[in-house]
Amino acid sequence: MADDPPLVLDVDGTLTRPEGWGLDPRVFDPLCGWDAPVVIATGKAFPYPVALCHFVGIPELAVAENGGVVYAGDEVRVVGDREGARAVVEEYRAAGYDLGWGPEDTVNRWRETEVAVSRDSPEEPLREIAAAHGLEVVDTGYAYHVKDPAPNKGDGVELVADRVGFDPADAVAVGDSINDVSTFAVVGRSFAVSNADDAAREAADETLTEAHADGTLSVLERVRATSE
Known part of the structure; x- marks a missing residue:
């Protein structure tokens, strides 16, 4: 089996339950077993994606605060000014x-x-x-x-990719919002869940028929299947 592709995943609206609040526990097992880097790229404060990585059982690769804080397992990079x-x-x-x-x-x-x-x-x-x-x-x-207008998720993803050692063009991203547009611009394949806003839909390579974690799980199944 070929390696799984690197993943870049938003949190709210993307890893959440169908009703939209709270992480959907169904995402834990596939992410824990993913054999490529999984970057959590979110608008949430830095402790949230770090905690998510801990609970899932994957390396801490985080782009937080819409690119303002970036962590690739070595040092915390604070890009924006509060x-x-x-x-x-x-x-x-x-x-x-x-x-x-x-x-x-x-x-x-x-x-x-x-x-x-x-x-x-x-x-x-x-x-x-x-x-x-x-x-x-x-x-x-x-x-x-x-x-600050300068930091964005896409730049943070590129920084993580450079530090970890993967090509963003090999990565697959899933998101739901305007703050995911910059991520979609730097990865090889991008998906907007069906609950995504217009900006994310327009920027994504594909808009899914499923919402929230259902959409993300469908992408994981699809890209894992095509990597075999």
């Missing part, structure tokens, strides 16, 4: 708005390069304030991410 995002949040709060996560805010507690705002919070004033600070707001479908 000071600008913090300034946006201070101004947003001063205008009377809230991030929407409650007083403990575990969504942002461990973030190093960006700030995530609940989609229940007003979007337009957030975008206006961010633009005034030279930052962008990325709507992933799960949160508004206030970030």
Whole structure:
């Protein structure tokens, strides 16, 4: 049997249950048995993909915070600067708005390069304030991410590939959101799950008929079958 291809997988909307929240445990076994690098590329804070790798039982290869933090098993590379995002949040709060996560805010507690705002919070004033600070707001479908425009998942994937030693052109990616577009641009094959937004659908080589983890599992079965 030929080697499995390297994988680049988003988390929310891609490895989640059909209803959209919580990891689907069915993805654990195929990923644990994958004989090529598996890169978890997510908008979540760095501890989340690291923990996922631990629980699945695969090497820690993570692109977190939409490319702001990258880890390939050697050193943690912090690519973005959170000071600008913090300034946006201070101004947003001063205008009377809230991030929407409650007083403990575990969504942002461990973030190093960006700030995530609940989609229940007003979007337009957030975008206006961010633009005034030279930052962008990325709507992933799960949160508004206030970030430096420069870091992205695709660049993070290329950095991991260089450190680990695989060609991104050999990799297969699955995602669901605009923040996966840069990943799709650097890999050899890309798939958008059926619940993906328009940007991801347009950028992917193929849009699947299945949603969430069902779609990802169908890709794993397909690319493993064709590698045999």
